[in-house]
Each structure stands twice: as C-alpha cells, then as structure tokens.
Amino acid sequence: MRQRLILAAIVAGLAFTPSATPVxxxxxxxxxxxxxxAASQNPSWHGVSYCVPPMTKLIAAMKEPGFSWPICHEAKAGKPGHETYEDCPSGTTVGSSSETRNGWSSEPDQCIKTVDVCRSPGQRASDTDQSSAVIRRSFGDRGDSCIQQIATPRPRRPDPYYFDIPNEQGVKQRFWFNLNH
Incomplete structure (x- = not known):
C-alpha cells in the first residue's frame, strides 16, 4: 500500500507541473x-505493459558508450544503487574468493564461517554438510590447527538495482528491481 502512495505522489507531482493540458x-x-x-513491485515492471518500452529502451541505452542514467528530478530519487549480493547468513562474515579478475580483486563473493573442528572429536569438516564449501586451513607452528574457515558462495540478489525514493515525510524507501528481460 505504501508503495502505491509513493507512486501516486510521483504521478501527482508530474500532473501539477505547469501545463495547459493534463499530464x-x-x-x-x-x-x-x-x-x-522500477518501483513497481507486484507485478514487477516485466508484468506492466506500459513499463516494457521505457525499460527496454533503458537496457539498450546502458550498452551504449557514454550512457547516463535518466533521472526523475521531480521524485528526488537520483540514480539507482546496485548491490549484486545479499547479506551473508547469520554466523558468517563477508569475504573474497582467492580469485581476481585482471589483477583486481573482485567484489566479496563468499560467506566465511570460522569453525573449531576439534570440539567434536571424530567428526571431520568433510562430515558436515559442506559439499560445495571451500575449506581454508589455518596452520600453526606445527602445521596443524583445529580452526578452519569454511567459505560458501554468497547469495546473489534476484533484484540487484534499487532506488531510494523519499515518501511524503521525506523518509526514503528502497525499491529493488532487476533489468533482466
């Protein structure tokens, strides 16, 4: 309901611009x-026939050199933000993979959990349900340690772009969206 109010405020703001004809x-x-x-949530812009042409135009324009994001000055929202990954689950921290792209480190794409494998005698790290995990061992002076770091892929956001749109009280509300066809 709040989303509809914000959208209605944007359209109303556009309608009150000086003009001889209705907007x-x-x-x-x-x-x-x-x-x-982009702020359309249920359905997303994909399911709104009015939205397909301007969003398709945006996607095509983003591929052109010198692209500049179109701004809606009346809404005071600015350019969108972008966050590829979700937060890591509780009990894990954000970390980077050991891989780099072209010599530059990539965006942190791993969730790291530090575990003490010595607490459960007889249970090895491979006995836990970490089939897709990367295990990094921390070696002490003697070459052994009970502390291991288990890395799992960080969850990707289905809607990685967002606009922070101020409501009628000026409090910004975040609207997530994607640009997939």
Missing amino acids: MAEDASWGCQVLLC
Whole structure:
C-alpha cells in the first residue's frame, strides 16, 4: 500500500507541473517513467505493459558508450544503487574468493564461517554438510590447527538495482528491481 502512495505522489507531482493540458504517466520524462516502472513491485515492471518500452529502451541505452542514467528530478530519487549480493547468513562474515579478475580483486563473493573442528572429536569438516564449501586451513607452528574457515558462495540478489525514493515525510524507501528481460 505504501508503495502505491509513493507512486501516486510521483504521478501527482508530474500532473501539477505547469501545463495547459493534463499530464498522463505516458507523458512523463523518460527518467520518471523508468523510476515509476522500477518501483513497481507486484507485478514487477516485466508484468506492466506500459513499463516494457521505457525499460527496454533503458537496457539498450546502458550498452551504449557514454550512457547516463535518466533521472526523475521531480521524485528526488537520483540514480539507482546496485548491490549484486545479499547479506551473508547469520554466523558468517563477508569475504573474497582467492580469485581476481585482471589483477583486481573482485567484489566479496563468499560467506566465511570460522569453525573449531576439534570440539567434536571424530567428526571431520568433510562430515558436515559442506559439499560445495571451500575449506581454508589455518596452520600453526606445527602445521596443524583445529580452526578452519569454511567459505560458501554468497547469495546473489534476484533484484540487484534499487532506488531510494523519499515518501511524503521525506523518509526514503528502497525499491529493488532487476533489468533482466
């Protein structure tokens, strides 16, 4: 319900711009069309026929050199943010894989859990349900240690882009979206 109020406020703001004729959502600037469509949650912009053309235009424009994100100045939302990964589950911390791309380290894409494998005699780290985990051993002076770090892939967000749109009290609300066709 709150999302609808924010969207209604944006459309109302557009309607009160000085003009001799009524303003329709279709007449909004491209930046405002993108913002309205990106903020659509149920259904997402993919399921709103009005939203497909401006969002498809955005996706195509993003591939062009010199792309600049279209802004809806009336909504005071600015450019969107982007976060590829979800937060790591409780009990884990964010870490990077040992791989780098072109000599630069990549965005932290692992969730790391430090465990003491000596607490449960007879149970090895491979006995736990960590079939896809990478285990990094911490070696002491003697070459052995009970502390191991278990790395699991960090969950990816299905909707990695977001707009922070201020509501009527000026409090920003986050709207997540994706740009997949």
